Amino acid sequence: MSSAERYAQLLATARIRERPLLLLPRHFSELELQARWFAGDFGRSFTSTAGEEVEIVQFGTWNRAAGPDFSDAAIRIGHSEIVRGSIEFDLADQNWEAHGHATNPAFDDTVLHVFVEAGPRAFFSRTSAQRNVPQVQVDPATLPAGLAANLPLARPGRCQAPLRDLPEEKVRNILDAAAQFRLARKAQRLGRLAELHGRDEALFQELATALGYKQNKLPFTLLAQRLPLKVLRALPNEIEATLFGVGGFLAAPDLAQFEAATRSYLRALWDKWWPRRSELERLVLPPRTWRLSGTRPLNHPQRRLAALAALAADWPQFLRSLGKDDLKATRDFLLSCAHPYWNFHYTLTSAPAAAEMALIGETRATEILANVVLPLRQAQGREVWPDYQKLPARLTNRRLETGAARLFGDDPRRASFLKTVAQQQGLLQIYEDFCLQDNSDCAQCPFPEQMQKWT
Numbered sequence: 152m153s154s155a156e157r158y159a160q161l162l163a164t165a166r167i168r169e170r171p172l173l174l175l176p177r178h179f180s181e182l183e184l185q186a187r188w189f190a191g192d193f194g195r196s197f198t199s200t201a202g203e204e205v206e207i208v209q210f211g212t213w214n215r216a217a218g219p220d221f222s223d224a225a226i227r228i229g230h231s232e233i234v235r236g237s238i239e240f241d242l243a244d245q246n247w248e249a250h251g252h253a254t255n256p257a258f259d260d261t262v263l264h265v266f267v268e269a270g271p272r273a274f275f276s277r278t279s280a281q282r283n284v285p286q287v288q289v290d291p292a293t294l295p296a297g298l299a300a301n302l303p304l305a306r307p308g309r310c311q312a313p314l315r316d317l318p319e320e321k322v323r324n325i326l327d328a329a330a331q332f333r334l335a336r337k338a339q340r341l342g343r344l345a346e347l348h349g350r351d352e353a354l355f356q357e358l359a360t361a362l363g364y365k366q367n368k369l370p371f372t373l374l375a376q377r378l379p380l381k382v383l384r385a386l387p388n389e390i391e392a393t394l395f396g397v398g399g400f401l402a403a404p405d406l407a408q409f410e411a412a413t414r415s416y417l418r419a420l421w422d423k424w425w426p427r428r429s430e431l432e433r434l435v436l437p438p439r440t441w442r443l444s445g446t447r448p449l450n451h452p453q454r455r456l457a458a459l460a461a462l463a464a465d466w467p468q469f470l471r472s473l474g475k476d477d478l479k480a481t482r483d484f485l486l487s488c489a490h491p492y493w494n495f496h497y498t499l500t501s502a503p504a505a506a507e508m509a510l511i512g513e514t515r516a517t518e519i520l521a522n523v524v525l526p527l528r529q530a531q532g533r534e535v536w537p538d539y540q541k542l543p544a545r546l547t548n549r550r551l552e553t554g555a556a557r558l559f560g561d562d563p564r565r566a567s568f569l570k571t572v573a574q575q576q577g578l579l580q581i582y583e584d585f586c587l588q589d590n591s592d593c594a595q596c597p598f599p600e601q602m603q604k605w606t
């Protein structure tokens with residue numbers, strides 16, 4: 152049995168003992184839920200409110216025109232023929248009526264109405280031609296942690312004492328097993344995304360999510376979903392302008408406020424964006440989607456967006472690097488990405504930096520290797536664990552610190568358990584599987600006992 156399978160078994164044993172969970176309160180925006188829907192996180196097989204089986208054959212594309220959220224989708228109801236059309240995703244079933252979809256001919260080709268909350272009485276989604284649109288209700292409580300999550304407070308948990316008494320090798324072994332389990336799940340997710348959208352689009356979406364880390368995963372994911380790689384690469388000279396335009400960063404054409412280098416950079420972007428603006432206007436992200444403050448200047452989302460544009464522009468070279476056996480080829484490619492403006496600027500409004508900065512630095516490159524490239528290789532059936540194990544941990548974050556505080560408390564070995572990406576990922580997996588599922592202040596958490604039985 153592999154380590155990942157042993158961890159899965161530990162998790163399954165623990166779940167048998169679980170009492171009903173009181174889920175942590177989470178607030179999802181409609182945009183986040185739509186992005187999770189498009190990523191297939193709710194699954195692709197459902198039961199409609201009328202009791203029929205609904206299979207999503209094709210999730211379609213984010214709609215650019217007035218009308219439902221996703222166009223060119225395909226679904227199958229029961230064993231009938233596949234039907235093609237649009238999918239509308241709403242927070243509440245009655246939004247169909249409240250938002251005027253029932254009388255709007257732009258919604259006439261809707262084949263599925265997905266919603267989160269059902270009102271007190273049965274509601275039927277009808278088109279202006281009085282056609283009944285099948286409905287599916289989805290439950291955000293089933294979603295794994297992803298684009299946003301609430302975190303419990305950091306304080307040592309009940310497993311701190313038994314963990315402190317465990318030999319170092321056993322602790323490392325448990326972390327490794329949890330990391331392999333996590334890696335396998337990421338590989339499955341990438342495989343599933345590739346099934347839904349094709350390998351390149353899946354890869355592009357995951358790269359975008361990795362570049363959005365950690366506060367802007369949602370807008371980056373939305374951008375890659377709304378501007379598929381195929382669409383961007385069809386106009387290779389406009390990739391960056393289109394991403395910045397749909398990102399909402401080219402809204403105010405008052406160039407006078409910017410310093411000379413920024414003025415000329417923005418003018419070039421605007422010249423390319425304005426002719427496309429009306430065509431893509433509906434896809435432009437609202438400003439509130441972005442978290443522009445609280446990130447280190449080096450990690451500002453505008454720099455990351457330029458990095459995403461560079462990857463899209465150099466896609467064939469990126470794919471070539473992925474084909475090599477040695478992971479170093481991809482790492483070198485990522486580190487070699489350059490940009491005449493962004494190598495010297497933190498944001499569009501900052502003064503030029505004194506020294507040159509990498510567009511994608513060592514830390515981000517390692518994160519991309521760990522979260523995108525190696526899971527992709529695993530999904531392709533390649534052996535990745537030896538490379539994965541070697542990746543050094545370059546980052547920490549609140550979730551990791553919280554997990555470390557809960558599991559290890561002040562164990563002097565704490566730092567030595569978190570020196571690699573694999574160990575950090577293992578800790579995060581345990582934290583999500585146990586700490587985030589616990590509502591008994593550790594009292595009923597099965598992890599301490601399960602861990603002691605680990606051989």
Ligand code: SF4
Pocket residue numbers: 307308309310311557558581585586587589592593596597598599
């Ligand atoms: S919830 Fe479980 S895994 Fe988390 S700190 Fe408490 S005992 Fe440990």
